[in-house]
Amino acid sequence: xxxxxxxxxxxxxxxxxxxxxxxxxxxxxxxxxxxxxxxxxxxxxxxxxxxxxxxxxxxxxxxxxxxxxxxxxxxxxxxxxxxxxxxxxxxxxxxxxxxxxxxxxxxxxxxxxxxxxxxxxxxxxxxxxxxxxxxxxxxxxxxxxxxxxxxxxxxxxxxxxxxxxxxxxxxxxxxxxxxxxxxxxxxxxxxxxxxxxxxxxxxxxxxxxxxxxxxxxxxxxxxxxxxxxxxxxxxxxxxxxxxxxxxxxxxxxxxxxxxxxxxxxxxxxxxxxxxxxxxxxxxxxxxxxxxxxxxxxxxxxxxxxxxxxxxxxxxxxxxxxxxxxxxxxxxxxxxxxxxxxxxxxxxxxxxxxxxxxxxxxxxxxxxxxxxxxxxxxxxxxxxxxxxxxxxxxxxxxxxxxxxxxxxxxxxxxxxxxxxxxxxxxxxxxxxxxxxxxxxx
Amino acid sequence: xxxxxxxxxxxxxxxxxxxxxxxxxxxxxxxxxxxxxxxxxxxxxxxxxxxxxxxxxxxxxxxxxxxxxxxxxxxxxxxxxxxxxxxxxxxxxxxxxxxxxxxxxxxxxxxxxxxxxxxxxxxxxxxxxxxxxxxxxxxxxxxxxxxxxxxxxxxxxxxxxxxxxxxxxxxxxxxxxxxxxxxxxxxxxxxxxxxxxxxxxxxxxxxxxxxxxxxxxxxxx
Numbered sequence: 001x002x003x004x005x006x007x008x009x010x011x012x013x014x015x016x017x018x019x020x021x022x023x024x025x026x027x028x029x030x031x032x033x034x035x036x037x038x039x040x041x042x043x044x045x046x047x048x049x050x051x052x053x054x055x056x057x058x059x060x061x062x063x064x065x066x067x068x069x070x071x072x073x074x075x076x077x078x079x080x081x082x083x084x085x086x087x088x089x090x091x092x093x094x095x096x097x098x099x100x101x102x103x104x105x106x107x108x109x110x111x112x113x114x115x116x117x118x119x120x121x122x123x124x125x126x127x128x129x130x131x132x133x134x135x136x137x138x139x140x141x142x143x144x145x146x147x148x149x150x151x152x153x154x155x156x157x158x159x160x161x162x163x164x165x166x167x168x169x170x171x172x173x174x175x176x177x178x179x180x181x182x183x184x185x186x187x188x189x190x191x192x193x194x195x196x197x198x199x200x201x202x203x204x205x206x207x208x209x210x211x212x213x214x215x216x217x218x219x220x221x222x223x224x225x226x227x228x229x230x231x232x233x234x235x236x237x238x239x240x241x242x243x244x245x246x247x248x249x250x251x252x253x254x255x256x257x258x259x260x261x262x263x264x265x266x267x268x269x270x271x272x273x274x275x276x277x278x279x280x281x282x283x284x285x286x287x288x289x290x291x292x293x294x295x296x297x298x299x300x301x302x303x304x305x306x307x308x309x310x311x312x313x314x315x316x317x318x319x320x321x322x323x324x325x326x327x328x329x330x331x332x333x334x335x336x337x338x339x340x341x342x343x344x345x346x347x348x349x350x351x352x353x354x355x356x357x358x359x360x361x362x363x364x365x366x367x368x369x370x371x372x373x374x375x376x377x378x379x380x381x382x383x384x385x386x387x388x389x390x391x392x393x394x395x396x397x398x399x400x401x402x403x404x405x406x407x408x409x410x411x412x413x414x415x416x417x418x419x420x421x422x423x424x425x426x427x428x429x430x431x432x433x434x435x436x437x438x439x440x
Numbered sequence: 441x442x443x444x445x446x447x448x449x450x451x452x453x454x455x456x457x458x459x460x461x462x463x464x465x466x467x468x469x470x471x472x473x474x475x476x477x478x479x480x481x482x483x484x485x486x487x488x489x490x491x492x493x494x495x496x497x498x499x500x501x502x503x504x505x506x507x508x509x510x511x512x513x514x515x516x517x518x519x520x521x522x523x524x525x526x527x528x529x530x531x532x533x534x535x536x537x538x539x540x541x542x543x544x545x546x547x548x549x550x551x552x553x554x555x556x557x558x559x560x561x562x563x564x565x566x567x568x569x570x571x572x573x574x575x576x577x578x579x580x581x582x583x584x585x586x587x588x589x590x591x592x593x594x595x596x597x598x599x600x601x602x603x604x605x606x607x608x609x610x611x612x613x614x615x616x617x618x619x620x621x622x623x624x625x626x627x628x629x630x631x632x633x634x635x636x637x638x639x640x641x642x643x644x645x646x647x648x649x650x651x652x653x654x655x656x657x658x659x660x661x
Contacts (some may be wrong), residue, residue: 141549150585157584184553187532189500189513192550213549214504217585236579239508239604283511296445302518303454309515310460314468319606320508337466345460355447 011035011089014057014082022049028094035089043095043104046080050093051110053082059091061385064107064117066125068153070099076127080107080114097127106132113385124151124219139212150220172198172206184213227253227327235322240283243276243321253327265329272324275312278346279305281389285353289360292369300356304349311345454519456481477521480611485526487615492538496528498568499537499561503554504586505544508604509571513541516607534558539566539597545573545586546593558594568598570610575599 008016018025018039025045028038041049053059059082067077076097084091097104106129108114118129119138126149129135140148149155172179178199184192194210222233234249235242247269254261261269286301313319316332324332334342360366378398381391448454456478462468488496500513516523517530531537534557546554558567569590572578577588590596600613 143548184550185501185557189502189510189530191502191505191507191510192553213553214502214544214547215549215585216504216545216547216580217583218580220585221580221583232579236506236508236603239506240511242508299519300448302514303459303520306459306515306518306520310458314460314462320511320604335467341462341466352447 009087009089010058010084011037011087011091014053014059014084014091015039017052017057018049021052025049035084035087036092037090038092038094040094043078043097046078046093046095047105047107047110050080050082050107050114053091053093054111054113057084059084060382060387061111061113061117062090064114064121066097066121066127066151068125068151071153074099076102076125078104078127102126103128103130105130108132112383115384123149125149126152139215141212150217155220170206170208174200176200177205184210231326239320240280241276243272243325246322246325247273250325250327257327259328261329264333268330268332268334269325271334272312272316272321272330275308275316276321278349279308279312282308282353285357288370289356289366292366294360294363294366297356297360297366300352304352304356307345308349311342315342455522455525457520459520477608477611480608480615481521481523481526483615484528484611488527492527494527496539497531497537498528498539498541498566499532499534499557500530500541500543501534501554501557503542503544503550503574503590504547505571505573509543509574512604512607512610513543513570516610521607521611534560535562537561537565539568542567542569542574542590542594542596543571545577545580545583545589547586549585551587551593554590554593566598567594567596568600568614569596570600571605572601572603575601578603 015027015037018027022041022045024042026040028040039049050061054061062081062083064078064080067079069075069077073096076099078093078095078097080093080095082091082093083089095104104127106114106118108118108129109131115132115134116138118132119134119136122128122132122135123137123139123144126147137144180197180199181194182197183194186192192213194213196208196210197204198206198208218233218237222230225233230253231246231249234245237245250261282301282305286298286305289295289297289301309319312321315334315338316324318324324330376386376390376394378394380386381394386394488494500510502510513530515521523529530541534540540558540561542554544550558565567590569575573580574590575596576591577586580586581588587593598614600610602609602613605613
């Protein structure tokens with residue numbers, strides 16, 4: 001990143017802004033690492049500060065969670081973490097929420113990306129975001145008693161579970177409005193989710209989603225687990241992003257222990273991470289082509305995915321790259337011959353993908369279904385913290401729309417193979433890519 | 441269209457071929473026996489022909505899996521494994537299915553959905569648990585939010601262990617199920633023993649017991 005004279009890195013400008021505008025916020029002098037800073041903010045001003053970080057200083061919400069510190073300090077501690085991209089820096093806002101009235105002003109009002117995170121926290125920790133636009137439970141389904149918050153330290157399951165319904169779909173009423181429930185079990189090899197479409201003819205007025213069907217309580221069983229058990233759990237949070245989760249877990253463990261893995265291990269990690277990203281992109285491209293009924297292309301993508309998966313199996317020892325990343329380094333090394341072979345194999349895959357995409361783009365039926373479907377505007381992408389291909393594409397379209405008169409083509413930025421490295425947690429890239437197809 | 445068809449036409453059918461082979465001299469971490477799934481598939485085709493008149497339709501039921509098992513089930517339909525060749529297919533509705541492919545440890549949130557899907561499947565039906573989670577809860581069995589696999593709610597006929605089982609492992613396990621533990625349940629549920637044409641009806645086990653009791657023991661050589 002190059003800076004103009006007098007310009008500050010996003011983290012520095014955010015810290016200066018907080019110092020100037022929010023006098024009651026305390027910037028923690030104790031740096032955890034060079035580009036990671038903590039700011040203690042009173043809970044009632046949290047929404048305001050978070051909003052300013054996102055809107056004015058270019059932060060992007062990473063995650064939000066609460067810690068149970070009732071026993072030691074009589075409070076819950078709220079952590080809101082922002083990525084200060086393009087610099088590799090993290091800004092954390094910390095607030096204390098009193099034990100007896102665990103509520104604070106919701107930050108979803110100023111940072112829409114916090115929507116689900118706050119609902120999840122309200123269910124699992126029992127810290128209530130006030131004035132949240134949609135306070136319905138996310139993880140808690142029927143059967144959860146109101147005072148059941150699994151992530152609290154004193155949580156026990158007890159014997160009986162009451163079965164009072166707590167969840168209500170938002171009603172859509174009017175002449176000719178039909179409500180179509182879909183799921184939670186869907187047709188096909190796909191995960192559960194309940195969707196309720198309110199439609200008039202072909203137009204969908206509203207889609208209300210109910211999720212959390214597959215909640216396995218992994219957060220709770222990870223409490224007090226050993227390092228190897230923790231790695232086992234991390235690799236199984238999401239089966240198709242096993243390596244990314246293992247990498248995140250190992251990174252956390254290494255940071256706590258103050259270890260930096262050797263350069264060769266870090267390079268091999270990047271390589272494995274990229275293979276996993278490639279696999280997920282192939283799956284998603286195949287999914288998009290399946291959803292628009294371009295079966296030839298979808299089948300070709302399935303073939304390429306199997307090629308990459310078997311290559312990963314042959315070189316790294318697992319089809320999903322499990323067991324490759326361990327705290328402190330990696331389990332596998334690739335010699336020169338293997339690296340060269342992998343380079344050639346991936347070059348073939350790249351050529352084949354380009355060929356499939358060319359034929360898909362030349363197909364009127366495919367393009368008719370994809371063009372102008374599920375358009376993601378740059379504003380929505382920013383509000384909801386979209387990352388990866390979809391975010392870059394949304395930003396590129398916004399730029400392209402402004403400069404369309406001066407440039408002949410605006411699509412050169414969307415080449416999938418040129419995408420910079422990113423490891424996605426929570427599958428945000430994949431989910432966002434999916435939103436561009438017409439599938440429901 | 442021609443561009444995308446040209447390569448497959450030049451290449452010919454991929455079914456039964458390995459997707460990747462490392463050339464000699466390059467060390468490999470794992471390598472499946474080449475074309476093993478082809479042999480397994482032929483054996484499966486024979487089973488499906490005998491037990492299901494050549495067509496076995498299964499419905500996938502995700503009960504809280506991490507999606508690795510789903511990915512492998514999808515891989516079984518790709519051009520390399522191409523399960524449909526052997527008469528096995530995944531259908532969209534439990535009403536169309538001869539059996540269910542259960543993945544995941546059965547989360548408490550999905551308990552009702554799993555029961556309802558099972559009830560919607562016409563009898564007799566085969567219940568196949570795919571992956572360690574579906575077999576006995578797997579790595580998350582001590583969590584309060586899950587059951588310990590499909591067996592906690594429903595009678596499981598075939599268990600396919602593995603985390604996740606590879607496509608070849610799924611075929612191998614399905615093949616073994618015939619002679620292994622799941623086989624008896626599978627046979628009796630799908631082809632219940634017939635009543636003898638004459639004489640009184642005894643359940644299978646009792647009649648055999650009677651037969652052994654009243655027949656003289658065979659002299660030992």
